[in-house]
Amino acid sequence: MIQKFPQFSVLISVYHKDDPIHLTESLNSIIYNQSIPPSQIVLIVDGQIDSPLTIAIEYFKKKCSLIEVFSYAKNRGLGYALNFGLQFCRHEYIFRADADDICFYNRFELQLSKLLSDPNIGVLGSSIEEFNSIPGDLSRFRHTPISHQQIKSSICLRNPFNHMTVVFRKDHVQRVGGYIDVPGYEDYYLWHRLLNITKGANLSMPLVYARVGNGLINRRHGFKMLKNELLFQILLWRNLHISFTYLIRNILIRAFIRLLPIPILSFTYKKILRNKH
DSSP, X not given: OOOOOOOEEEEEEEOTTXXXXXXXXXXXXXXXXXXXXXXXXXXXXXXXXXXXXXXHHHHHHXXXXXXXXXXXXXXXXXHHHHHHHHTTOOSSEEEEOOTTOEEOTTHHHHHXXXXXXXXXXXXXXXXXXXXXXXXXSSOEEEOOOOSHHHHHHHTTTSOOSOGGGOEEEHHHHHHTTSOOOOTTOHHHHXXXXXXXXXXXXXXXXXXXXXXXXXTHHHHTOSHHHHHHHHHHHHHHHHTTSSOHHHXXXXXXXXXXXXXXXXXXXXXXXXXXXXXXX
C-alpha cells in the first residue's frame, strides 16, 4: 500500500548577507531534488537586498508556482521574519530551511513518515552534516538527542535541535506565541516553550547539509555573543525554564567558550563539539 503524505509548507528567510548562489542550491534541493515535494514554499525577504539576490528570487518565483514571496522594508532579524512568515503558511506541517543549506533528497519523506507514525510528536528534527564548499568535504556531523526524554533531559544544557532540520505543527507553535525576538536564540527559546505542550524527537541520520563557512567561528565569539547568551540564560531562569544552578553553570561555561582565542575555539568546535564519521 502506498503511503499518503499530508501537504506541507517550507518556511525560509532571506536577508542581505545571503549569497544568491547558495540560495539557488538550497531551493534546488527543496523543489527539484525531493522524493516528496513540498506543497508551498514561503520565502520571507527580511529587509532590503541587493540585485543579484533579487534576481535569483525572481527567477525561482517565475519558474516555480509553489514559491510565495513576502517582504518588508527594514531588516528585523530571523525571529521576526519567521514569525511574520508563519501567517502565510497554509498547511499544518511547516518545515524550516535555511537559505544556504542543502536538504537531503529524502528529508521530507522521512520526517513526514515519522510524524505519521507518532501523531504525538509536535516538533521533529535530525542530525546535520556540515560542509564548507561541497557537501561531504568535512565529514563532520552535529548529532542531537533522539527521544523526547533525551531531549527534555538535555535542553537545559544545549539546544536539542538543529533549527534548519526541524518540522513542526503550526497550531502548536502558534499556541506558545511563535518565535520571540531573542537575538541568536529565537529557536532555542521556542523549543523550551513548545516542549511544555507537545513531544519532540530527532531522527538520528543527517537530513541537511549545513554550510559552516562565512565566519561561523567569529559569529560565535566575543563580548556581543556573550551578552546575548547572558540575556538569554537570564530569560530562561526568570520564566522558570531552568533552575538557578543551571543559570550559573551555563553562564560560566559559555563565558569561558565565548572569550577563548579564536584558534582555540576553532579547534574545540571542530575536534570536540563535532563528530567525524
